[in-house]
Amino acid sequence: MSAARRLLLINPNTSTSTTERLRQVLTPTLPAAWALDVHTAHFGASYISCEASAAVAAHAALELWAQQVGPGTEPPAAVLLGCFGDPGLFALRESSACPVTGLAEASFIEAAALGPFAIVTGGQRWRPMLERLAQALGYGASLRHIETVAPSGAEMLADPDMALRCLAQACQAASLPGVRSIILGGAGLAGYAQQLQEQVSLPLIDSAQAGLRVLLQGRAPAAQRSDNGFYAQWSNVRLGL
Numbered sequence: 001m002s003a004a005r006r007l008l009l010i011n012p013n014t015s016t017s018t019t020e021r022l023r024q025v026l027t028p029t030l031p032a033a034w035a036l037d038v039h040t041a042h043f044g045a046s047y048i049s050c051e052a053s054a055a056v057a058a059h060a061a062l063e064l065w066a067q068q069v070g071p072g073t074e075p076p077a078a079v080l081l082g083c084f085g086d087p088g089l090f091a092l093r094e095s096s097a098c099p100v101t102g103l104a105e106a107s108f109i110e111a112a113a114l115g116p117f118a119i120v121t122g123g124q125r126w127r128p129m130l131e132r133l134a135q136a137l138g139y140g141a142s143l144r145h146i147e148t149v150a151p152s153g154a155e156m157l158a159d160p161d162m163a164l165r166c167l168a169q170a171c172q173a174a175s176l177p178g179v180r181s182i183i184l185g186g187a188g189l190a191g192y193a194q195q196l197q198e199q200v201s202l203p204l205i206d207s208a209q210a211g212l213r214v215l216l217q218g219r220a221p222a223a224q225r226s227d228n229g230f231y232a233q234w235s236n237v238r239l240g241l
Contacts, residue, residue: 004035007215008076010064010092011038011187012057012083015046018187021157022082025190026212034216037076039064047154047188048083049123058088065092078215080106084121084153084185084207085129099220103207104130106214107183108139110205115180117205118145120170122153122186130185147174153188160192167192171200181205 007030011019019040030036041060045053061081069075079100081089086102093100101109111117119130127146134143147170149156156163167184174182181203184193190208197204214220
């Protein structure tokens with residue numbers, strides 16, 4: 001029997017409870033041919049909520065990646081960056097010989113296929129950061145609205161009842177004319193979309209589940225060049241490409 005393909009999940013937050021939430025939500029939908037290998041950042045913020053913590057998180061994510069492709073380790077078959085904001089996404093894609101995506105990019109891919117979309121997420125400082133990311137990824141014209149809620153993703157993860165009440169109101173506020181779907185963005189919000197769907201008329205997209213689907217379906221964008229990255233040549237040899 002062939003070994004399972006390793007899907008490397010990097011949580012650039014230092015919160016192990018967030019990592020465990022992602023594991024719990026994604027594992028039941030993982031095909032038998034795949035194994036989820038989760039890792040939490042060794043330094044940085046417990047939950048990314050501003051420009052500074054996102055910059056540090058990108059460094060932490062790259063360090064984790066380097067540890068996972070070093071000598072004596074089997075290269076992953078795919079990498080999922082477990083933060084809605086995708087810190088370090090472009091650098092990880094440049095450094096990798098396998099498909100890479102993040103929770104935000106994957107959600108944009110799925111939502112844009114339905115038409116213009118809105119985002120609901122925790123933390124007011126995320127609005128300009130996500131607007132810039134959407135532009136950088138080519139989805140600026142499709143993003144119609146960002147509804148931020150006062151509690152952070154970490155706070156909503158810790159209080160599910162409060163989270164469901166808060167998110168239901170935010171989704172209703174984000175259901176604007178012309179919007180075709182709503183992304184529930186954030187590792188701490190993983191799993192809530194399914195619970196809220198009956199209360200919202202528009203399709204809800206769980207950012208964590210979108211990340212998994214985009215990777216498994218081969219829809220993650222490729223690096224600009226096949227020889228990009230510090231580890232690409234070594235990893236290509238190991239993967240037999």
